[in-house]
Amino acid sequence: MLKTGKKKNWRRSLFILAFLLPGMFLFFAIYAYPLVNIFGSSFCEWNYKNLLHPEFLGWNHIFDNFIRLFTKDTHFKTALINSLKWIGLTAVIQVPFSILVALVLSKKRKGWALTRNVFLIPNIISTAAIGLIFLNLYDPANGLITDLVHLVNPDLPLNILAKPGTAFWGVTFSYILFGGTNCLLLMSQISAIPQELYEAARIDGASDFQADRRITLPLLRPMIGTVLVLACNYGLLLYNELFLLTKGGPDGATYSLSLYVYQTSMGSTKLNFALGNAAGVIQVIIGLVLVISINKLLRTNESDL
Amino acid sequence: MKRMLACILSLMLACGLLAGCQSKPAEESGESKDGTKPAAAAAEEKDGEELPTITFYHHYYQDDAVDAKAMRALFDEFAEMHKDEFIFKPVPVEGDPEAVYNKCIQEIASGSFPDIVETGGWNVVPAASEAGLIMDLKPYIDADPDFKAGVGVNYDQNLVDGKIYTVREQLETMGFWYNEDLFNKAGADTPDKWQTWDDFVAAFDKLKASPDVKTPVSLNQGWPTNIMFMAHLLGTQEGRDFIDTPLTTFDNDAFKGTVDFVAEHALSQIDTAYFGAADSESYRDDFLNGDAAMLFNGVWEASSFVGDGLKIDPAVVKPAVFPTNENGKHAAIMSASCGYVISDKLSDAQKEAAVAFVKYMCSPEVSERIFTEVLAMPAYLGLDYDQYINDESADPVVRKLAEACKQCAQADYQTCAMSSLWGSDVEMEIGGKYAAMHDGSKTADQIVAELDETLN
Numbered sequence: 001m002l003k004t005g006k007k008k009n010w011r012r013s014l015f016i017l018a019f020l021l022p023g024m025f026l027f028f029a030i031y032a033y034p035l036v037n038i039f040g041s042s043f044c045e046w047n048y049k050n051l052l053h054p055e056f057l058g059w060n061h062i063f064d065n066f067i068r069l070f071t072k073d074t075h076f077k078t079a080l081i082n083s084l085k086w087i088g089l090t091a092v093i094q095v096p097f098s099i100l101v102a103l104v105l106s107k108k109r110k111g112w113a114l115t116r117n118v119f120l121i122p123n124i125i126s127t128a129a130i131g132l133i134f135l136n137l138y139d140p141a142n143g144l145i146t147d148l149v150h151l152v153n154p155d156l157p158l159n160i161l162a163k164p165g166t167a168f169w170g171v172t173f174s175y176i177l178f179g180g181t182n183c184l185l186l187m188s189q190i191s192a193i194p195q196e197l198y199e200a201a202r203i204d205g206a207s208d209f210q211a212d213r214r215i216t217l218p219l220l221r222p223m224i225g226t227v228l229v230l231a232c233n234y235g236l237l238l239y240n241e242l243f244l245l246t247k248g249g250p251d252g253a254t255y256s257l258s259l260y261v262y263q264t265s266m267g268s269t270k271l272n273f274a275l276g277n278a279a280g281v282i283q284v285i286i287g288l289v290l291v292i293s294i295n296k297l298l299r300t301n302e303s304d305l
Numbered sequence: 306m307k308r309m310l311a312c313i314l315s316l317m318l319a320c321g322l323l324a325g326c327q328s329k330p331a332e333e334s335g336e337s338k339d340g341t342k343p344a345a346a347a348a349e350e351k352d353g354e355e356l357p358t359i360t361f362y363h364h365y366y367q368d369d370a371v372d373a374k375a376m377r378a379l380f381d382e383f384a385e386m387h388k389d390e391f392i393f394k395p396v397p398v399e400g401d402p403e404a405v406y407n408k409c410i411q412e413i414a415s416g417s418f419p420d421i422v423e424t425g426g427w428n429v430v431p432a433a434s435e436a437g438l439i440m441d442l443k444p445y446i447d448a449d450p451d452f453k454a455g456v457g458v459n460y461d462q463n464l465v466d467g468k469i470y471t472v473r474e475q476l477e478t479m480g481f482w483y484n485e486d487l488f489n490k491a492g493a494d495t496p497d498k499w500q501t502w503d504d505f506v507a508a509f510d511k512l513k514a515s516p517d518v519k520t521p522v523s524l525n526q527g528w529p530t531n532i533m534f535m536a537h538l539l540g541t542q543e544g545r546d547f548i549d550t551p552l553t554t555f556d557n558d559a560f561k562g563t564v565d566f567v568a569e570h571a572l573s574q575i576d577t578a579y580f581g582a583a584d585s586e587s588y589r590d591d592f593l594n595g596d597a598a599m600l601f602n603g604v605w606e607a608s609s610f611v612g613d614g615l616k617i618d619p620a621v622v623k624p625a626v627f628p629t630n631e632n633g634k635h636a637a638i639m640s641a642s643c644g645y646v647i648s649d650k651l652s653d654a655q656k657e658a659a660v661a662f663v664k665y666m667c668s669p670e671v672s673e674r675i676f677t678e679v680l681a682m683p684a685y686l687g688l689d690y691d692q693y694i695n696d697e698s699a700d701p702v703v704r705k706l707a708e709a710c711k712q713c714a715q716a717d718y719q720t721c722a723m724s725s726l727w728g729s730d731v732e733m734e735i736g737g738k739y740a741a742m743h744d745g746s747k748t749a750d751q752i753v754a755e756l757d758e759t760l761n
Contacts, residue, residue: 048432051414140578141587161582163740249583250526251737269728271432
């Protein structure tokens with residue numbers, strides 16, 4: 001009897017393993033191996049001179065690539081600062097804006113479905129296409145945004161992407177308001193909130209604003225955390241829009257970490273994969289810190305509920 | 306039953322996983338998109354004997370583009386001509402030349418190199434030669450005077466440590482184009498009368514002051530400004546010495562002089578609306594719309610001055626080369642850049658076939674077709690441009706191209722493009738400084754100091 005049970009358990013484990021294996025294989029092949037590779041090669045010299053054989057920098061110089069990034073490479077410093085700015089801006093502009101839109105749409109006033117779909121459209125278009133659209137909108141001769149900006153402030157340069165000061169905000173504007181996916185996630189969470197809570201609040205004389213503040217927002221916290229992780233990661237990984245709009249220019253003013261990694265490794269004739277991967281390691285660390293911090297914050301909030 | 310279900314599901318999972326592994330692309334396996342085999346591959350089977358095979362990757366994939374069609378026809382004709390000696394398989398790589406470059410880099414990283422590639426200016430030589438994967442063409446060129454004549458400026462420009470790893474059959478040749486009508490309206494001397502850069506400045510000022518001219522020139526933070534920058538640097542002996550010296554620092558009086566000149570007499574003189582971002586093509590549109598009096602671009606632009614939608618009269622568009630600081634002498638940019646690169650891992654028979662192909666592409670006959678069909682300036686400098694200029698029945702585009710090519714070929718001083726001379730990294734860094742040169746926010750010394758930082 002015991003033997004049959006063990007056999008059954010073994011078969012069950014095998015059955016589960018059969019399903020897990022492909023996923024595990026793909027995880028190790030696509031994520032884990034490159035991650036180890038990136039970490040390992042960041043302590044090497046690996047560029048066009050030795051593409052075939054990366055060379056370990058030696059224990060005395062093990063952090064040379066990282067030291068170079070922080071002391072000599074002005075583009076990396078700009079990229080790091082920009083990426084942190086985009087993380088912050090996404091957190092303080094895109095996420096609150098998505099929450100606001102989700103709250104308004106959840107009231108299901110006339111035309112809410114159309115508004116939701118329109119708000120979602122930029123998120124189902126590829127970011128490359130969005131980049132091209134904004135490239136036209138910023139066109140100095142015929143661009144709609146250029147004309148509008150010039151109407152409001154004639155002193156601003158006509159070519160938004162050609163000046164370091166305005167190019168950063170031009171790039172930021174090309175993605176910051178597109179929180180359709182965030183909005184959808186938040187709306188699904190709002191619809192899961194029991195209606196009894198709102199009915200009780202209404203009986204107690206609460207207005208819509210008070211109901212949102214006292215019921216919806218507190219119950220939305222876990223989803224806001226998820227949305228925050230997704231949105232901040234988008235800010236950290238910003239690439240397509242930059243590649244199409246500015247390629248990091250003018251004068252390196254719109255470099256992001258992702259673009260820096262690409263330019264240093266593949267976009268440069270020096271093919272400095274080691275330096276690019278060192279920047280990649282820093283990007284991974286920032287991403288991990290971001291996710292862990294937000295999750296920690298989220299767990300605290302959950303216990304408060 | 307459960308056991309059977311488990312087996313079926315596991316089998317399906319395995320099949321699904323394997324189905325995800327894509328088979329070799331049709332082009333690489335020698336089949337065309339419709340599944341039929343090309344003539345060369347069919348010949349291989351028909352003869353039944355082992356012929357050397359070389360696969361050639363290029364970027365001329367566009368179905369409709371005139372130049373791509375003409376280039377593919379040349380490749381196919383070569384394959385057909387030699388079908389009894391070797392199998393030559395041209396494989397178009399979809400995407401711009403960067404896609405071919407990326408393919409090469411991937412292969413280099415795994416210790417191999419494609420049989421032969423055409424990288425369209427993307428310089429794969431430093432990485433491939435350091436890995437010892439590509440062959441030196443110099444012995445073949447030295448041994449054959451016709452080949453040497455065919456490669457033209459490649460012989461000097463692509464000579465690295467006594468070796469020539471790449472040859473390109475068409476050159477990036479650049480002077481500029483001007484709208485004669487706008488010059489006349491502004492009362493400015495046309496470029497054919499310019500003796501020195503001072504004449505350029507005088508004409509520029511008149512063009513700027515003229516109500517008939519919206520802008521003397523339209524620029525961006527890259528290509529067209531780079532052309533003017535290099536041309537100005539070429540205008541003095543100190544500048545030419547700087548160009549000829551391996552780059553270790555930008556702290557050079559001629560370089561600083563060029564930074565100041567381009568900033569003071571071009572960039573700061575044009576409105577922001579005519580100063581685009583690095584990739585912006587609006588500088589071309591501004592000229593074609595009749596807004597700009599000059600267009601700093603290559604000879605290939607000749608093909609743009611035709612068509613119904615053109616807002617300027619093609620008859621008023623003329624080619625020119627840049628002045629220098631020496632009275633009556635002119636400067637142009639003629640860049641061989643990176644083109645055909647051959648793997649060193651091929652057998653002797655394959656190498657012979659690959660070299661025969663490069664030689665064919667640089668031959669006078671093919672050069673003439675590159676000029677008339679691809680509408681580019683061939684590397685072969687023996688072409689008689691006068692025969693096209695004087696032939697009134699010739700295609701107007703070809704005549705205009707011939708005029709531009711002749712002027713550049715006869716210019717007193719020539720150098721290669723900024724990206725070929727110093728690499729695309731340096732080109733990008735210099736391009737990044739144009740914004741500061743446009744608004745005057747940085748001095749030449751500051752710019753030089755910042756550029757020097759990037760060299761370390």
